[in-house]
Amino acid sequence: MSGVGPVEPGEGTRAWDTDEPGAPPPPRRSRERLALWYSLHRRAALTTATAAVLLAGGGYLYATRPQEPPPPAAPYPAQVVDVTYLEQVATPMGVRPRTFSFAVVLSVASGPPVTVTRIAQPYAGVSVTSAPQAPFPTKAGSSRKIVVTMRVTDCGKTPKSAGLPFLDVTLRNSRAIQVQSYILGARYAQDLSEALQVACSNDTG
Incomplete structure (x- = not known):
C-alpha cells in the first residue's frame, strides 16, 4: 500500500534554515x-x-476648574435701615395753619447707600413734607436727621387720637425698592395726637 506521510516544510522555508541540513534553530x-x-x-x-x-x-x-463663588448680594434696604423718633419740633413762623413738625433719625447699618424716595403717613386728611426733601441718600454706617412736617387738610379724615401711628418710608438701594412702615413708639403717638387735636381745634382754615 502506498501512503502519504506528514507534509514537511520545504527547504529554506524556516527562519532558521541554513545551507547545511540539520542546522540547529537560532538560540x-x-x-x-x-x-x-x-x-x-x-x-x-x-x-x-x-x-x-x-x-x-x-x-x-x-x-472646567471650579470658579470662585460670586460676592454676596447687597441686603434689602429694609433690612439695614432704622427710623427712630426724636421729638416734636417748633413750627417755624409763617407756615400755613394746622401744621406741625417732628424730628426722626434714619440710620443705615451696612450695604450700599440707601435713598429715601418718599415719606408718607396713613391718614387721608394729613399731608407730609420733609427736610431734606426726598429723594435723598444716606451712606452705610451713618445717620441723618429728618424733620417731618405734617399739615391737616381735612379734620374729618383725621383720628381724634392716634393709637399706633406709623410712617411709610420708601427706600431704594442697588438691590431693591421697598416701602417700609415704621411704628415710632408711644411718645410719638402721644405727641401726634396732641398736635392733631390742636390743629383741628383751630377755626382758621
Missing part, C-alpha cells in the same frame, strides 16, 4: 531580546500618546 536568547525590544518600544509609544492627550486636553481641564 532562545535572541527571541527573548526581540520580545524585550518590542515591550520597551510599546511602553514608550503609550507614554508619548498619553502625554499628547493630556496636553491637548489641558485647555478643557483648565476651563
